[in-house]
Amino acid sequence: MRRTREATAESRSRVLAEAGRLMRERGLAGVSVADVMAAAGMTHGGFYVHFPSKDALAAAAAEAAFDEPLGRLKEPDAHALARYVDLYLSSGHVAERGRGCPIAGLSTDAGRAHDDMCAAVAQGTRNVLAALADRLGHGDEAIRLLAVLLGGVMLARSVDDPLMAERIMTVLRQSSPVVDTLKSGCQKRPE
């Protein structure tokens, strides 16, 4: 049955959010259109009202998945970057792939997917780098910081052991590159 325009928009948002979560958890190929629709509280037939294909959903969901981290990085107060780094290098981030960094959760799949999803993740990644560079006042520092964060979480997930993951997070939080970067970041944007 037909829904209100508002309800339709909410349906589409739920589909996007659940797709973003499930894709990060199970991978694009590991999630079916029916899975996503069921998670959003619908049946699979209605999917094509919202998206022309599964590939189009993947691209839109990948783009949408960057909204949350980019929003956090652009919060006006001075500690936004420190919070971002603390949350990134946390055991919770290692465990909760579905709600974690979309670069860590989607970039491997994006490289193998159709052009639209690949472009969405590439643009999102550049946006995160740009937001970090804005905070740090230096593009090279943004690259250094994001490499450590991304590599740290990938490494901690790869070892598949909570204790080892915690150690990796601790070492990287204490490591000079991250701390130095954060210090210089706070110096540049003390507001």
Add this chain to the structure above:
Amino acid sequence: MRRTREATAESRSRVLAEAGRLMRERGLAGVSVADVMAAAGMTHGGFYVHFPSKDALAAAAAEAAFDEPLGRLKEPDAHALARYVDLYLSSGHVAERGRGCPIAGLSTDAGRAHDDMCAAVAQGTRNVLAALADRLGHGDEAIRLLAVLLGGVMLARSVDDPLMAERIMTVLRQSSPVVDTLKSGCQKRPE
């Protein structure tokens, strides 16, 4: 028709090598048993002579994929670590996923796969960390170095732009953490 024992072993090796390459390029779900067998010069029916299931192949291929990088890290001469880092932070490594680091190419899939592949990648990752720690004389330094390497290649692949990838590689090669780590590595094992 039956083959010699040697030919059978070579067939199995070819299947493992091609599976490792294709899985890193296209992902586990993106490669069919028939694809792997065709790449190894056979038809799909013979697959089950060598492996009981596709999952078992994934685990065996993941384990085998670590042989090459671990071998390079354990070469006796003093520059093995420097060569490993130079090759890791190179544009060629960003582009050639099929022959690149198995952590970068397989860990995302491993986290979603059955236990055997997950365990194989986890063990391989720990072995790489141990080999780096042996070279550097310090486990924490191994974590810091591998995080930068892994994160750098993931980031360069994610932006999907050869020029940006080259910039990321250059920044990380010049960055103090990697260079410092290498310096201390050479000091500890000058032999």
Add this chain to the structure above:
DNA sequence: TGTACATCAGTGAACGCGCGTTCACTGATGTAC
């Protein structure tokens, strides 16, 4: 060493299942008057 037979690596057709996509249908919403 030579011979006869059993073994088994690899072939290619077939099966069954799940998935992306399509489609006829439903009934509440939106709109024209």
Add this chain to the structure above:
DNA sequence: TGTACATCAGTGAACGCGCGTTCACTGATGTAC
């Protein structure tokens, strides 16, 4: 504002395709004598 009709979001069955796996078969290899 109220009414009649057109629209369309969502349902659930169906289709076709690809994939993992099985199986009967082939013929060269390995082995027992």
